[in-house]
Amino acid sequence: MNNATILLINQSFGGSHMNSIAATQSRVGLLHKFQTHREIIFSIIGGLFLLFAFIADRNEATFVTLVLYLLSYGIAGYSKAKEGLLDLVQNRSLNVEILMIIAALGAASIGYFHEGAILIFIFSLSGALETYSLQKSERDLSKLIQLAPEEAHRYNEDGSLMTIPVDELRIGDRILIKNGERVPADGIVRNGTSAIDESAITGESLPVDKAAGDEVFNGTMNGNGSIIVEVKKDNQDSLFQKMIRLVQEAKSSRPPSQQLIEKIEGPYVMTVLIVVALMLTIPPFIFGTDFEQTFYRAMVLLVVASPCAVVASIMPALLSGISASAKRGVLVKGGIHLEQFAKAKAVAFDKTGTITKGKPVVTDFIVTEGHQEEDILDHLVTVEKQSSHPLAQAIVNYGETRSISGQQTITHTQDVTGHGVKAVINQHEWYIGNLGLMKKMGETDIIPEKIDAKRKVLQNEGKTVMYVGYNGDIVGLIAVKDQIRPEAKALIAELNKKGVKTIMITGDNEQTAQTISKEAGLSEWVSECLPEQKVSEVEKLTKKYDVVAMVGDGVNDAPAIAKAHIGIAMGSGTDVAIETADLVLTNNQLKNIASTFKLSRKLNRIIKQNLIFSVAVILILIVTNFMQQLTLPLGVIGHEGSTILVILNGLRLLKN
Incomplete structure (x- = not known):
C-alpha cells in the first residue's frame, strides 16, 4: 500500500470522524434550543391539535375529535400541569395552575372539550411568554459572563509557558x-x-x-x-467575577410586591375552591337548581377567579427592567432596588471620582517679576517627579504639556507631612507647598502683593494653591483643581429638573465644596465629612427626604452607600463599594443613573397598570358570571387574554 493510498484512507476516515463530530454538535445544539423553547413549542403544537380538533368536529368525526382534544390537553398543558403538581406536592401549596387543571378537567367532564382545550392553550401560551421574559433577562445579564476568559498562559519558574484555568492563577x-x-x-x-x-x-x-x-x-x-x-x-475577587455574582443575585431576587402576591396566592386559591364547592352543593340541594348548569357556572368561576394575570403583573415587567438596565451597563442586584429607585426624593454624591474626575489638573501658574516660568517649572517638575501624590502628578503632567520634563539634579529631598516638600537642587533650596510650609521654612515675612491677591482669588474659586519658594523668597504659586465630569453636570441638571434634590457629601473644605457644588449645579452640599460623618449625613437626609440614593466609588463611601435606601457604585470603584451597592454602573456612565430613574418610574407605572387592569377584569368576569351572562369560552378568552396582555405590557420595557 503506497503513501498516497494511506493518506487517502486517513483523509476518508478523518473526514468521516469530523463529520460525525459536527453532526453530534448539531444535534446537541438542536436539543439545547428545544429545551430552551420547550414551553412555547408545546403550546404551539397543542394549539395546532386544537385547530385540527375544531375542523374534525365540524366534519362530525367524533372519535378523531376526541383524540385530538386529548392530545391538545396533554401537550399544551404538560409544562404548567407539571409545575402546578410539583409545587403542590413539594411545597404543599395551592396555585393558579391547580385551578386551571381543575377547570379544564371540569369543562371536559360536562362535554365542553373545546372550551377546556382553549383554556389550556391560552394558559400555556401566557406561561410561555412569562418564561420568555425570564430567559431574555438571563441572556442579557449573562452576556457579561461570556466576556470573562476561562484560561490563561502562565509563566513557570523556569520561564516556560503553561496554559491553565484562570481559577488556578x-x-x-x-x-x-x-x-x-x-x-x-x-x-x-x-x-x-x-x-x-x-x-x-x-x-x-x-x-x-x-x-x-x-x-x-x-x-x-x-x-x-x-x-x-x-x-x-485572585479570579474570584476580580471585577468581572463580582459582576457575575451580581447577575445571580438579580435573577433570584423578589421585590416585596411580588412576595406579597405569592404569599396570598395559596389562601386565595383555597377561597376560590371553597366557593366553588359551596356552589356545587347549596344551589342544587337547597334551592333545587339544575346541577349541570350550576356545575357549568362553577367551572366558569374557577377560570375567571384565577389570579393568573395578577401573578403575572410584576415579575415579567421587573425582569424586563433588569434586562434593559443591564444592556446599558447598570447591574441591579435585585428587583426591589429598581422598583424603589423611582421613589427617591434625593440623591447624594461623593465628590472625587463621582462628580469630579478624581485627577486634578493645573489651572494657574504665576511667577513673580524677574523670574522665568520655564525655569521655575523645570525645577518644580524635577521635584514632583519623585512623588506619586495626585497633586505632584498634576504638576508633572502640566510640565509635559509645555514640553518640560524636569532635567535638574536633586541632591536632597524632604517631605513635610501635610504641608509639601523641600528639595536641594544645585545647592539651592526649593520649597513647594502650602502657606504652612512657607511659615515652617521662614519664607513668609513678605508675601508679594500680586501673589497674595491672586491666591485669595484662586482659593475662592475652589482651587488648591501651592506656593513656590526659592532660597528664602516666594517666587510664584501654582493652582490645581479637580475637574467636574461633564456627564455629572448633565445628570445633576436632569435630576433637579425632575424635582429630585441633589446633595454633595465630601471631605473637602467648605470653600472648595461650595465652589464645586455651585459649578455642578447641586442643590446642597456638606463639607469636611469623615466616613462615619457621611453615614450620619445620609441618615439626616433620610429623615428629611424619606427615600435617598447615594452614589460613590471609594472605601470611605461604602458605609454611606450601605445606609442609603439605594446605593450606587461606579464600576471602576473599590471592591467594598461595589459589594455594598445595590446598583453598579459597570461602564461608569453617570447618565445611566438618570435613565435608570426613568426606567424605574416606567416600571412602577406598568406594574400599577397591570394590577389595576388584572383585578378589574377578574371582578367584571366574576360579576358577569353570577349574572348568568358569561359563557365558558368568553370567560377563558377574557381571563387568559388579560394575562397575556399584562405580560406583553411588561415586556415593553425590553425595548427601553
Whole structure:
C-alpha cells in the first residue's frame, strides 16, 4: 500500500470522524434550543391539535375529535400541569395552575372539550411568554459572563509557558496575553505595550494604550501587541467575577410586591375552591337548581377567579427592567432596588471620582517679576517627579504639556507631612507647598502683593494653591483643581429638573465644596465629612427626604452607600463599594443613573397598570358570571387574554 493510498484512507476516515463530530454538535445544539423553547413549542403544537380538533368536529368525526382534544390537553398543558403538581406536592401549596387543571378537567367532564382545550392553550401560551421574559433577562445579564476568559498562559519558574484555568492563577503570577486575547485577570503590565479595549468596563469605545506599570482588567480585550502582566487579584475577587455574582443575585431576587402576591396566592386559591364547592352543593340541594348548569357556572368561576394575570403583573415587567438596565451597563442586584429607585426624593454624591474626575489638573501658574516660568517649572517638575501624590502628578503632567520634563539634579529631598516638600537642587533650596510650609521654612515675612491677591482669588474659586519658594523668597504659586465630569453636570441638571434634590457629601473644605457644588449645579452640599460623618449625613437626609440614593466609588463611601435606601457604585470603584451597592454602573456612565430613574418610574407605572387592569377584569368576569351572562369560552378568552396582555405590557420595557 503506497503513501498516497494511506493518506487517502486517513483523509476518508478523518473526514468521516469530523463529520460525525459536527453532526453530534448539531444535534446537541438542536436539543439545547428545544429545551430552551420547550414551553412555547408545546403550546404551539397543542394549539395546532386544537385547530385540527375544531375542523374534525365540524366534519362530525367524533372519535378523531376526541383524540385530538386529548392530545391538545396533554401537550399544551404538560409544562404548567407539571409545575402546578410539583409545587403542590413539594411545597404543599395551592396555585393558579391547580385551578386551571381543575377547570379544564371540569369543562371536559360536562362535554365542553373545546372550551377546556382553549383554556389550556391560552394558559400555556401566557406561561410561555412569562418564561420568555425570564430567559431574555438571563441572556442579557449573562452576556457579561461570556466576556470573562476561562484560561490563561502562565509563566513557570523556569520561564516556560503553561496554559491553565484562570481559577488556578494566584497573586504574583506572571501571565502572557497575546494579540486579540481577553485579559484573564486584574493585574499590572510588567513588560510590553498594547492597546486594550476597555469598553466593557468603562464604556469608552477607543482602545487605551498600556505600557509597563499600567493596570489592566479581567474581561477586557487585548489589541495589537503581546504583554506580560503580573496578577494582582485572585479570579474570584476580580471585577468581572463580582459582576457575575451580581447577575445571580438579580435573577433570584423578589421585590416585596411580588412576595406579597405569592404569599396570598395559596389562601386565595383555597377561597376560590371553597366557593366553588359551596356552589356545587347549596344551589342544587337547597334551592333545587339544575346541577349541570350550576356545575357549568362553577367551572366558569374557577377560570375567571384565577389570579393568573395578577401573578403575572410584576415579575415579567421587573425582569424586563433588569434586562434593559443591564444592556446599558447598570447591574441591579435585585428587583426591589429598581422598583424603589423611582421613589427617591434625593440623591447624594461623593465628590472625587463621582462628580469630579478624581485627577486634578493645573489651572494657574504665576511667577513673580524677574523670574522665568520655564525655569521655575523645570525645577518644580524635577521635584514632583519623585512623588506619586495626585497633586505632584498634576504638576508633572502640566510640565509635559509645555514640553518640560524636569532635567535638574536633586541632591536632597524632604517631605513635610501635610504641608509639601523641600528639595536641594544645585545647592539651592526649593520649597513647594502650602502657606504652612512657607511659615515652617521662614519664607513668609513678605508675601508679594500680586501673589497674595491672586491666591485669595484662586482659593475662592475652589482651587488648591501651592506656593513656590526659592532660597528664602516666594517666587510664584501654582493652582490645581479637580475637574467636574461633564456627564455629572448633565445628570445633576436632569435630576433637579425632575424635582429630585441633589446633595454633595465630601471631605473637602467648605470653600472648595461650595465652589464645586455651585459649578455642578447641586442643590446642597456638606463639607469636611469623615466616613462615619457621611453615614450620619445620609441618615439626616433620610429623615428629611424619606427615600435617598447615594452614589460613590471609594472605601470611605461604602458605609454611606450601605445606609442609603439605594446605593450606587461606579464600576471602576473599590471592591467594598461595589459589594455594598445595590446598583453598579459597570461602564461608569453617570447618565445611566438618570435613565435608570426613568426606567424605574416606567416600571412602577406598568406594574400599577397591570394590577389595576388584572383585578378589574377578574371582578367584571366574576360579576358577569353570577349574572348568568358569561359563557365558558368568553370567560377563558377574557381571563387568559388579560394575562397575556399584562405580560406583553411588561415586556415593553425590553425595548427601553
